[in-house]
Amino acid sequence: MNPLIIMDAGLLTLLLIIGVPVPFCFAGAALLLMMFGDFGSTSFLVGAGFNKLNSIVLIAIPLYILAGGIMGAGGIATRLVDLADSIIGRLRGGLGLVLIVTTAVFGAISGMASSAVAAIGTVMIPRMVERGFDRGYAAALVAASSVLALLIPPSASMILYGWVTGTSILACFLAPIVPGLILLTLLGFWNLILTRRMPLKQPEPAPMRAIVGETFIRTKKAAAGLMMPLIILGFIYGGITTPTEAAAVAVVYAIPVAIYVYREMNWSGLGQVLWRAGQTSGVLMIMIFFASMLGRIWTLENVPQEILESFLSVSENPIVLLLLANLFLMIIGMFMEDVSGILLAAPLLLPVMKQAGVDPIHFSAIIATNLGMGLITPPTAPLLYFAALIGKTSLSGMLKPALVFVFFAYLPVVLLTTFIPALSMWLPSLVLGLN
Template structure:
């Protein structure tokens, strides 16, 4: 009962506008009083949990995302992809989806993708006849490819709180990511002919559109980043943490010395923004670890497992119920909260049901894609609206269509076809 009230308390605090980290602190204070926990012991255990080499990758990948935005890397990637697919029916929308995917393969974060890709593409999309509400909805969902395509900050957090292999979780979300990309491109192609009419023609001023060869040459340094990062991780050259350091260093070199768009002022702003983001996440992790210790000591996850298995005996129905709960939780909590609090609660139940922890990680990642764009909270969708300078009401309808016809089917396929997320980790020998 206390565990359920703690979740309700978290929702109330967040609904009142309390910062997420301090909402977690409030929940921790309530649970510590309810269960008469020893705060000194909890604090020591919490600091030991965040004292992790794996977590060093977190600030480095966040910094890489900001450096890509300020150093001209994102703009070159978008131009390159636009020259390849932008002139086909639905090509501009497909360009944004693919650009978000490539961006995610470098930075591993959705918020940086929304800011970088959205700033560059929303205007040109409007010139091609895309309504701003639709473009913002497509941006919000496609930016979440940064959570599915490795390296993923969400999967790093999931690995830390569930003690799973980071490399295995990175590999597990590749299949769902490719499926989501295909679904978004097909849905956008249908929308370009039915919901609105795409205007033919280039989005660059006359005589300024780069050729494919020139756009490719300009994008080569940026395109080398995902190959270096993923090739290094899966080739055994370096760990995910070392890959994050390589990515940040490469982004600095490319921004300052290759493209020369980076400046010390922009670099300083990127470092400050990355520090603020990382500090907030680490505080949430610290408090969530301490909350998790209390709940584990009081056997709350085991009680939850027993309750659900008593009410529902069919494993398929249990999976559907967990899917539904994750989507609802994602609609009112941010992706970090779902990953570090809700997911560990359901992990024992999933293991008892026969779901591999790595497979469950892929399911959680897919649920975050849906929840982060679902009202009432929809943090990524709101951010996409701010970037697109459009009312949130104009994005709800296209966002819900994309979720219903693309996001939810991808999540269900990921849930009920385990090999989609387990094939690659097994092939690479991670599980």
């Protein structure tokens, strides 16, 4: 391999380890190659970056970020929590189950794990602490559950994966759903186990009629928010709109719901949401721009092929190749969040996956579960730090339950997804008729 490429990969890794913001990490790695590489005129690299940004598919991501921000500020999170609490909150440890379920539903609205941490964590952590849950445990469960936003459609990560690899975005939306449901089940199981010895306060017993009445009232209050993921996915899979157009529909639907139905956001608040969504989207576009330039150079230098050859030098056995690819993804996931991980890893590992006989749709579920696990795996674990900030707790108090979730919920899902293709291929085959 070209020594300059090795130096460039080392620089990228160093910048990530010392905590430089990810867009600047990609920018530094790209600029190093532009300054010292023998590529003649580098104007084509700038053009490559802008050409990647000039995509109708990418418009969907800031629109979903905006829709999730509107619904988070507009009261949808509180109403989802109240509804789930009325159904399962009376069980011992039930409030943890409420958190897991509402995070999955909110993930189907926002498509971003960080949005789910902010919206659901702000509501749930104080409520859980009030009922006797350990604050560190509550924050760790918020972080672990928020990864469901990557697996439950519409997912911004799957939009990026489909765009980078040229795979059907509709199929990529469907592929991680079954692994996501398995993960939801495992998180619920470990929540019940880990809360057995906590001094939890149970709600006062109530007659069934009162519980049903309360659930009915809260369902009516949450109905407008619950309709949003149904509208998005119904429009996409009903062939009415593309994913990008469905994102625009979601924004148009979310504004009147937040302002006139829930009445928890005004037009001034909408301006603040627009500003925050613009900041997030701007950072994302800068990262995509420099990552595209870096990817173009690495492709010219045959880095994907050299990674494939290095893997094949270890073994040509498909099982070994899959294990090596998973290890590669786990390491990447420990140092960068899902979006940048997909931009870097998807084009590099796709040749390896094809060599191992893995369908690109199946690989979308593999990469989503791996990078999702990386978001709560030290040393970087961005979602753990974010949840600690939201929950006003220390990382040390979150570490033990977080590691339980990593080793006994996420890791089994990663292995099942990797070695049982039917888990990720069944729904795309059923809905889209893929073979």
